[in-house]
Amino acid sequence: MNAALEVRGIVKRFGATHVLRGVDLHVAQGERHALIGPNGAGKSTLFDLISGRARPDDGRIVANGADITGKPPQRVSRWLARSFQTTSVFGGLSVLDNLRCAALGAASSSVIDRWLPSRRVDDRAHAMLDAIGLAARADDLAARLTYAEQRALDLGIALATDAPLILLDEPTAGMNRAEATRALDLIRTTTQGRTLLVIEHDMDAVFNLADRISVLVRGRVIASDTPAAIRANHDVQDAYLGGVAS
Ligand SMILES: Nc1ncnc2c1ncn2[C@@H]1O[C@H](COP(=O)(O)OP(=O)(O)O)[C@@H](O)[C@H]1O
Ligand SMILES: [Mg+2]
Numbered sequence: 210m211n212a213a214l215e216v217r218g219i220v221k222r223f224g225a226t227h228v229l230r231g232v233d234l235h236v237a238q239g240e241r242h243a244l245i246g247p248n249g250a251g252k253s254t255l256f257d258l259i260s261g262r263a264r265p266d267d268g269r270i271v272a273n274g275a276d277i278t279g280k281p282p283q284r285v286s287r288w289l290a291r292s293f294q295t296t297s298v299f300g301g302l303s304v305l306d307n308l309r310c311a312a313l314g315a316a317s318s319s320v321i322d323r324w325l326p327s328r329r330v331d332d333r334a335h336a337m338l339d340a341i342g343l344a345a346r347a348d349d350l351a352a353r354l355t356y357a358e359q360r361a362l363d364l365g366i367a368l369a370t371d372a373p374l375i376l377l378d379e380p381t382a383g384m385n386r387a388e389a390t391r392a393l394d395l396i397r398t399t400t401q402g403r404t405l406l407v408i409e410h411d412m413d414a415v416f417n418l419a420d421r422i423s424v425l426v427r428g429r430v431i432a433s434d435t436p437a438a439i440r441a442n443h444d445v446q447d448a449y450l451g452g453v454a455s
Contacts, residue, residue: 211274213238213374213404214259214289219268221254228254230428232268236374236421241397241405243415246425247449252408253294255425256376259406260291272374286314290367291376294408296359298366300352304343307351307362308334311369333369340399341365357388361395368399375400377407381414393418412450416440424449 216234220227228251236242244252257263259270261282270278272288298307312333338344341361346354351362360380367375380396381389393414396407409415415422416436423433426448432439439445 210238212236212271213240213273214406215269215271216255216259217269217271219255219258219270220266221251221258221263222266228428229258229265232425232428232430234423234430234433236404236406238373239402239404240420241400241407241418243419243422244406244408244425245410245412245415245422245449250425251428252425253378256291256378256408259285260289260376261285286370286372288372289374289376290370290372292363292367292378292380294378294382296356296363298351298354298359298362300350302351303348304351304354304362305334305338305347308337308365308369311366312337314370337365337369340368341395357384357392360384360392364392364395364399368403372403374404374406377405377409379408379410381409381411389414 212235214234214236216232219229219232221229232255246252258265261277261280261284264279269276272285275288277285277288299310302310309330312330338347341364343358343361346358351359354362364377364380367377377396381392384392389411396405397418407418419436421434422436422439423430424439424445431448432442432445434442440450
């Protein structure tokens, strides 16, 4: 079976700054994979390259067997959906309309699906509304949601597409402990049957959620393994975990 995501030798420079220096990453189908590493390590940049927001200077990115290297977001949305480090909902639209837009975008990503009846778009938006626990806020403007609710909506927008691979960039950043726990439960249940690649700083969350963890330090993946093996890895402890693990 093809890997959900195969990243090989990815290099990215911004002028003289060498951000990614040959990143390799393998994410199996159905896996929940966490990407961790210090601030500035290049994690969000790697997401930009995978999701087509920027082009790598070298290397290859293959999703579900399809080479998506350097393809723009609208060409890769069939394979993957992502959320951003900062919330990106449409504040002036209702919660339900945000999800309708996402479902509609997914529907129009291929010629055949363009004829998806609006009823199906609506059904999908409502199903996601229930899944993210915002049914009671369906008609409220997204701008009026709490921060944690907006992040839940971000997740719903990513998941309302059909994409089999979901990329989440720091989904619990800025949340208190209770909100983060709830968000992680939500991520666990709503990504069932899909593949997840998540950037996360909260190590308790990472070790609870992930099947495998990759550690990005100074533009290279220095380890990629099970949570237990990552916890015991001396290079990882020296480079990262020593500073953040409880
Ligand atoms: N568009 C850009 N132009 C210049 N430098 C950038 C750009 N995007 C990111 N960087 C730099 O790349 C490095 C990695 O950033 P980032 O990928 O956001 O790290 P992380 O998400 O791991 O904290 C940082 O030093 C950042 O300043
Ligand atoms: Mg980042």
